[in-house]
Amino acid sequence: MLTIIFFLSSGLFLGWSLGANDAANIFGTAVGTKMIKFKTAALICSVFIILGAVVSGAGASHTLDKLGAVNELAGAFIVALAAAITVLWMTKAGLPVSTSQAIVGAIIGWNFFSHTATSISSLTKIVGTWVFSPIISAILAYLFFHITKRIVERSKIHLMRLDFYTRIGLLIVGAFGSYSLGANNIGNVMGVFINSSPFQDITLAGLFHLSSIQQLFLLGGIAIAFGVFTYSKKVMMTVGSGIFKLSPVTALVVVLASSITLFLFASQGLHNLLTSLHLPAFPLVPVSSSQAVVGSVMGISLAKGGRNLNFKKLSQISLGWVATPAASAILAYIALFFMQNVFMQSVFK
Amino acid sequence: MPKFFNSKSKQLEGDIDGYLDRVTTAGLIFHEGVKAYVIGKKDKFERNFKEISVLESDADNIRRDIKHKLYTYMLIPESRGDVLGLLETLDDIVDICEKVLEQFSIETPDIPEFLESDFIELAELSSKTVEEVVKAARAFFREIGMVSNYVNKVHFYEHEADDVEEHLKRNAFNSKEIESFSQKVHMRYFAEKIAAVSDVAESVAERLSVYAIKRRI
Numbered sequence: 001m002l003t004i005i006f007f008l009s010s011g012l013f014l015g016w017s018l019g020a021n022d023a024a025n026i027f028g029t030a031v032g033t034k035m036i037k038f039k040t041a042a043l044i045c046s047v048f049i050i051l052g053a054v055v056s057g058a059g060a061s062h063t064l065d066k067l068g069a070v071n072e073l074a075g076a077f078i079v080a081l082a083a084a085i086t087v088l089w090m091t092k093a094g095l096p097v098s099t100s101q102a103i104v105g106a107i108i109g110w111n112f113f114s115h116t117a118t119s120i121s122s123l124t125k126i127v128g129t130w131v132f133s134p135i136i137s138a139i140l141a142y143l144f145f146h147i148t149k150r151i152v153e154r155s156k157i158h159l160m161r162l163d164f165y166t167r168i169g170l171l172i173v174g175a176f177g178s179y180s181l182g183a184n185n186i187g188n189v190m191g192v193f194i195n196s197s198p199f200q201d202i203t204l205a206g207l208f209h210l211s212s213i214q215q216l217f218l219l220g221g222i223a224i225a226f227g228v229f230t231y232s233k234k235v236m237m238t239v240g241s242g243i244f245k246l247s248p249v250t251a252l253v254v255v256l257a258s259s260i261t262l263f264l265f266a267s268q269g270l271h272n273l274l275t276s277l278h279l280p281a282f283p284l285v286p287v288s289s290s291q292a293v294v295g296s297v298m299g300i301s302l303a304k305g306g307r308n309l310n311f312k313k314l315s316q317i318s319l320g321w322v323a324t325p326a327a328s329a330i331l332a333y334i335a336l337f338f339m340q341n342v343f344m345q346s347v348f349k
Numbered sequence: 350m351p352k353f354f355n356s357k358s359k360q361l362e363g364d365i366d367g368y369l370d371r372v373t374t375a376g377l378i379f380h381e382g383v384k385a386y387v388i389g390k391k392d393k394f395e396r397n398f399k400e401i402s403v404l405e406s407d408a409d410n411i412r413r414d415i416k417h418k419l420y421t422y423m424l425i426p427e428s429r430g431d432v433l434g435l436l437e438t439l440d441d442i443v444d445i446c447e448k449v450l451e452q453f454s455i456e457t458p459d460i461p462e463f464l465e466s467d468f469i470e471l472a473e474l475s476s477k478t479v480e481e482v483v484k485a486a487r488a489f490f491r492e493i494g495m496v497s498n499y500v501n502k503v504h505f506y507e508h509e510a511d512d513v514e515e516h517l518k519r520n521a522f523n524s525k526e527i528e529s530f531s532q533k534v535h536m537r538y539f540a541e542k543i544a545a546v547s548d549v550a551e552s553v554a555e556r557l558s559v560y561a562i563k564r565r566i
Contacts, residue, residue: 033427034423034426035427153492153494156491157491158491159490159491160358160361160362160425161358163358163424163425
């Protein structure tokens with residue numbers, strides 16, 4: 001049992017850092033501008049992240065599994081550790097970081113090390129999604145911004161009531177965003193452990209069935225929630241008054257657009273529905289919530305006539321598509337070598 | 350929690366509307382008061398003066414209550430400072446309206462007949478700036494796009510008031526009818542006091558234009 005906990009710890013650490021960083025993408029402005037209390041935000045965020053992870057986490061995780069099925073617990077430990085260290089290092093360097101990109105890089109590192117062929121089609125699908133997710137987010141934010149503006153202007157709603165509705169909106173959209181984040185990003189945290197999951201399926205009282213993967217995701221969800229409660233307040237305060245200075249109403253638009261983007265790339269139900277209607281379905285891929293938010297903010301800048309477009313941020317994002325996976329892959333490869341040859345642990349079958 | 354916030358929001362909406370109603374009324378009473386004094390209806394003038402004094406303390410209480418609620422219930426954190434700033438400067442309008450009537454009551458200036466129409470017109474224009482600035486304030490809360498429209502009207506009436514003020518002062522100092530220099534100065538003093546209402550209204554309008562830009566989505 002102790003060995004299992006030890007090997008899962010890197011994934012849990014990755015989950016913690018995801019919760020610490022990404023909760024701010026959803027509730028940052030709401031908490032930073034004091035529209036919602038941190039405790040309320042953290043509670044809603046944690047509950048819905050866990051729900052999203054357990055209920056809808058399988059889709060995006062499956063894509064990571066296709067990219068490289070890490071089949072030994074020690075190997076999965078190193079892959080998650082390499083991703084976590086990359087995230088930590090890039091956060092310290094002040095670069096916009098994505099756990100999705102870090103974990104993909106680390107899996108490719110494992111593929112190289114274990115001489116497993118990397119599925120090019122999966123990789124193209126994943127990278128394509130990274131490029132498209134901020135674009136989709138920007139388009140959605142652009143549309144929602146215009147709709148919201150029109151509604152607010154036409155309804156002649158009183159400032160006080162607008163404030164009330166914005167609070168409610170931030171709570172609901174925040175819950176949806178947290179669910180989407182959990183569903184889309186749990187694969188990054190726990191996906192690599194699926195093939196070596198130490199858990200057995202359990203059924204509670206003959207009604208409630210929890211598969212071994214769902215138990216894994218529940219654990220990961222709790223780790224994310226822990227990150228939300230212990231560290232995200234600091235990040236939220238920075239987001240609220242720092243890089244993206246948004247008004248509560250624009251924050252609502254940003255969070256809604258980004259959450260829908262995350263949901264599109266995570267919802268198995270939507271995927272099945274579109275496929276059954278013979279329509280092109282969104283691939284289920286873990287994307288970066290931070291980049292979706294940056295996309296939304298860009299969309300709003302465009303809607304306002306292109307003012308304050310931050311091109312530096314855009315170039316940093318595209319740099320992240322290459323630099324993060326590359327750094328993570330190299331780190332994973334080196335760490336796997338050490339794990340196998342120094343600590344004498346089998347890292348692949 | 351949402352229900353709690355909703356009821357507080359509605360209450361504050363009512364408080365703010367009530368406060369703005371009082372500012373408009375203060376402007377109207379001010380106009381009526383000056384008119385009553387100038388045409389010699391002293392009883393009516395004293396009634397107006399009492400009314401405005403009651404209104405002033407009433408408005409103060411509502412404003413304090415709004416401030417208290419905004420901070421206690423953490424409402425509109427983004428625009429709270431602006432809203433309180435707005436209410437405080439609107440309060441200056443009520444204050445100055447009351448002060449001017451008080452000065453009339455204490456100093457009982459002797460207004461010659463040929464200046465009566467100028468004084469009444471000046472008070473009417475000042476009262477109009479108050480009316481328009483309150484409309485601008487209402488627009489700030491409900492229809493942000495309309496703020497500049499009302500602000501423009503405030504500027505227009507303030508400019509008109511300046512013209513009438515200048516005309517009144519010239520008339521007073523060029524006139525042979527007013528013999529003493531002290532009475533001429535007294536006329537100038539009251540002309541400036543009445544016109545000051547429109548100046549304060551204009552400065553509130555200036556603030557409102559800035560707040561409106563900040564509040565635009």
